[in-house]
Each structure stands twice: as C-alpha cells, then as structure tokens.
Amino acid sequence: MAFMKSIGTAALGLVAAVSLMAPAGAEPLAYPQKVVTLVTHSSPGGGSDVFLREMSKYLGKYIGATFVIENVQGGSGAKAIARVASAPADGSVFYATTPTYIYTSLMSKPQNTYKDLDALVNIFADSEVIYTRADGPYKTLKDVIDHAKKERGRWGVANPASLERQAAEQLKRAAGVTPAIVTHEGGGDMMLNVMNGTLDIGIGEIQEVRSQLEAGRLRLLATFNPERIADKPDVPTVKELGYDVALVKFRGLAGPKGLPEAVTKVWDEAVPKLLADPDYKKAYSAEVLVPQFTAHKDYPAFVNDFADKTEAFLKETGAIK
Structure with missing residues (x-):
C-alpha cells in the first residue's frame, strides 16, 4: 500500500x-x-x-x-x-x-x-492508529500479533469498505496471521467494543478515541503513518515494527x-x-x-x-x- x-x-x-x-x-x-x-x-x-x-x-x-x-x-x-x-x-x-x-x-x-x-x-x-484498552493484556503490537498466531483474535474496523479495513487486511498478510476482522458502522461503536474486551484492537483515527486516551482507558500501539506522528512521538509506526504497511487518510x-x-x-x-x-x-x-x-x-x-x-x-x- x-x-x-x-x-x-x-x-x-x-x-x-x-x-x-x-x-x-x-x-x-x-x-x-x-x-x-x-x-x-x-x-x-x-x-x-x-x-x-x-x-x-x-x-x-x-x-x-x-x-x-x-x-x-x-x-x-x-x-x-x-x-x-x-x-x-x-x-x-x-x-x-x-x-x-x-x-x-x-x-x-x-x-x-x-x-x-x-x-x-x-x-x-x-493518521490511522491501532489502539487497545489500557487495562488489557496487550502492551505492544507484537503482543497482539503473537495472540493472533495462537488464537486468531478479533480486530475492529469502522466500515467493511474503508481504508481501515484494508489496513487490517494488509497487516494480517504482512504478519502472517488470520484474526477475524469485525466491521462497524462507525468508530464510536468500535471503540466501545475495544474497551469492553470484545475486540483485541481497533483501527481508526485519534479524534475518535482522544477522550478515552486522555482518561487513560485506551493505549496506542502503533500508527500506519509513514513516519511517527509529531504530536505522538512515542508511538511507533507499523512499518518500523517490521510490517510493510503505510497509509494516510x-x-x-x-x-x-x-x-x-x-x-x-x-x-x-x-x-x-x-x-x-x-x-x-x-x-x-x-x-x-x-x-x-x-x-x-x-x-x-x-x-x-x-x-x-x-x-x-x-x-x-x-x-x-
């Protein structure tokens, strides 16, 4: 991509x-x-x-x-x-x-x-980002991929036909895993399913999850940006973590x-x-x-x-x- x-x-x-x-x-x-x-x-x-x-x-x-x-x-x-x-x-x-x-x-x-x-x-x-609940078992993207290799897992995206869906499919292919990709009609619904543990991760935009990030309820694992986000310098890119996927909405x-x-x-x-x-x-x-x-x-x-x-x-x- x-x-x-x-x-x-x-x-x-x-x-x-x-x-x-x-x-x-x-x-x-x-x-x-x-x-x-x-x-x-x-x-x-x-x-x-x-x-x-x-x-x-x-x-x-x-x-x-x-x-x-x-x-x-x-x-x-x-x-x-x-x-x-x-x-x-x-x-x-x-x-x-x-x-x-x-x-x-x-x-x-x-x-x-x-x-x-x-x-x-x-x-x-x-910027498209990968996020998970802060009190969940995943601290890094590697943790998510390792879980997917063992038990498939469930990843959330906002729409069946979306850049986020293609990002998830590309990450699946690059990582050699087969998690279920669960689609939603909007990012707000997806975020709730990440927070309640129904989904391992969600893929979406920061503005959808900013309030929960600031409240410490969600954690960013990676961005699909070609480079790190200037305002989030501690968040690694998917590509630098070893998966050749990069995109911007x-x-x-x-x-x-x-x-x-x-x-x-x-x-x-x-x-x-x-x-x-x-x-x-x-x-x-x-x-x-x-x-x-x-x-x-x-x-x-x-x-x-x-x-x-x-x-x-x-x-x-x-x-x-």
Missing part, C-alpha cells in the same frame, strides 16, 4: 445546526446559500462526524452561512453518497470525503459512486456534480484562512489532524488518481474482479 503514502432505511443520526456570527471587525465571505448541510456516513462520535462538528464551529467566521451536520448511515457510505448526489448543485449540500467513499464505490457497486460527486477541496490528512468535501464557480471560489479562499485560525488550529492539532489543503482545481484529479490506484490494488489482492 505504498501508493497510499501520498495521501436498511437511511438513518438520520443526530442533527446539529451551528449558527455562527462573524467576530467584530471581520466579514465572512458572501455565499449563495444561507444554510449549508454537511453530510457524513459516520455515526455520531465517528471520525468524519467529529471532523465536521469541530470545523463547523469556526466556518462561519469565513463563510457567511449556517452549517448543519447530518448523519446518514448505512451501506458503508452508499446512502450518504446518494443523499448528496441527488441534491441540487448549488453549494447547499456537501459530503465529507474520506477513502471510504472510494472503497464503497469500488467494492459494493452502489447506485451512486464517487464519480457522481464533484470533489470540492481537501482539508486534512489524518484524506479528509475533504465533495458536492453534487456541477458545482458553480461562485461556490468553489468561496471555499478555495475560505479554507486556507480557516486552517490558519489560531483557535481552530489549536483544536485540530489536538485531534492530530495535519492541514493538507488541495484547491478545487486539483482535488478531482487527486481523488481520481487515488481511486485508480485503489482499484488496481483491490484487483491485485482479489478483493474485486
């Missing part, structure tokens, strides 16, 4: 409207919509849900709109993609992009795929096909200002998110390149034909 270094009924979950006034002396950019809905396939508490809710606290400083978060769960993101693909292309609805929407498109062949969305901008790179936004320039230009101008906001920077640094702004003119090519390489990888490994 070296290529990744470069980077039911629809369940409407908790919906939060965040109405923000611009600070004194500053004017947010004029925007063609008064209300913008940011859609995620994540359950409340999952990585994309946390990302959108935190970002929404600051977006109103820079874009003159009210931001609403909508959780549309089901189909490993397929229902959320369909929700956005069928919306008007007027800047009123966007989807939180991660590799999951590529994997879902390629592996489950939904009615709507990433090709039916218009990639808007990328905002962050997000991207986080951005996409809308319905045909977004007008009057919309894309506002986001291109606002996102760099948002990322430079000292209060927001403090917040996203605590979540170990790394700014990786990609403007609208370049983001579709980035997404398509990632999709092409992912498709080739999935065919190589037999995940798809």
Whole structure:
C-alpha cells in the first residue's frame, strides 16, 4: 500500500445546526446559500462526524452561512453518497470525503459512486492508529500479533469498505496471521467494543478515541503513518515494527456534480484562512489532524488518481474482479 503514502432505511443520526456570527471587525465571505448541510456516513462520535462538528464551529467566521451536520448511515457510505448526489448543485449540500467513499464505490457497486460527486477541496490528512484498552493484556503490537498466531483474535474496523479495513487486511498478510476482522458502522461503536474486551484492537483515527486516551482507558500501539506522528512521538509506526504497511487518510468535501464557480471560489479562499485560525488550529492539532489543503482545481484529479490506484490494488489482492 505504498501508493497510499501520498495521501436498511437511511438513518438520520443526530442533527446539529451551528449558527455562527462573524467576530467584530471581520466579514465572512458572501455565499449563495444561507444554510449549508454537511453530510457524513459516520455515526455520531465517528471520525468524519467529529471532523465536521469541530470545523463547523469556526466556518462561519469565513463563510457567511449556517452549517448543519447530518448523519446518514448505512451501506458503508452508499446512502450518504446518494443523499448528496441527488441534491441540487448549488453549494447547499456537501459530503465529507474520506477513502471510504472510494472503497464503497469500488467494492459494493452502489447506485451512486464517487464519480457522481464533484470533489470540492481537501482539508486534512489524518493518521490511522491501532489502539487497545489500557487495562488489557496487550502492551505492544507484537503482543497482539503473537495472540493472533495462537488464537486468531478479533480486530475492529469502522466500515467493511474503508481504508481501515484494508489496513487490517494488509497487516494480517504482512504478519502472517488470520484474526477475524469485525466491521462497524462507525468508530464510536468500535471503540466501545475495544474497551469492553470484545475486540483485541481497533483501527481508526485519534479524534475518535482522544477522550478515552486522555482518561487513560485506551493505549496506542502503533500508527500506519509513514513516519511517527509529531504530536505522538512515542508511538511507533507499523512499518518500523517490521510490517510493510503505510497509509494516510484524506479528509475533504465533495458536492453534487456541477458545482458553480461562485461556490468553489468561496471555499478555495475560505479554507486556507480557516486552517490558519489560531483557535481552530489549536483544536485540530489536538485531534492530530495535519492541514493538507488541495484547491478545487486539483482535488478531482487527486481523488481520481487515488481511486485508480485503489482499484488496481483491490484487483491485485482479489478483493474485486
């Protein structure tokens, strides 16, 4: 996965409207919509849900709109993609992009795929980590692998079609073990199953588990980053522990096909200002998110390149034909 270094009924979950006034002396950019809905396939508490809710606290400083978060769960993101693909292309609805929407498109062949969305901008790179409960038997990744060699074990990931799932499969192959990979509809559910001992480990993002890490209930064992995380220097990489797997998750936004320039230009101008906001920077640094702004003119090519390489990888490994 070296290529990744470069980077039911629809369940409407908790919906939060965040109405923000611009600070004194500053004017947010004029925007063609008064209300913008940011859609995620994540359950409340999952990585994309946390990302959108935190970002929404600051977006109103820079874009003159009210931001609403909508959780549309089901189909490993397929229902959320369909929700956005069928919306008007007027800047009123966007989807939180991660590799999951590529994997879902390629592996489950939904009615709507990433090709039916218009990639808007990328905002962050997000570290994938392996974690376990602090009072459990595993102190290192080697302990987890040794257990898997003896008794298989159970590893958790957030979605059947996700970067985390592929990370788990790649680690299995690299380590020569066959644990059961247990999928969930969101990172919050997975974390609970790690904490209660149902799962040996979980694979996900730091923002999903930060509160439990700070409370001392969870322990980080390794990161899939190519290099150690700057804010977590004591956490080794999977690769340096002897398993040749490295990847980074991207986080951005996409809308319905045909977004007008009057919309894309506002986001291109606002996102760099948002990322430079000292209060927001403090917040996203605590979540170990790394700014990786990609403007609208370049983001579709980035997404398509990632999709092409992912498709080739999935065919190589037999995940798809």
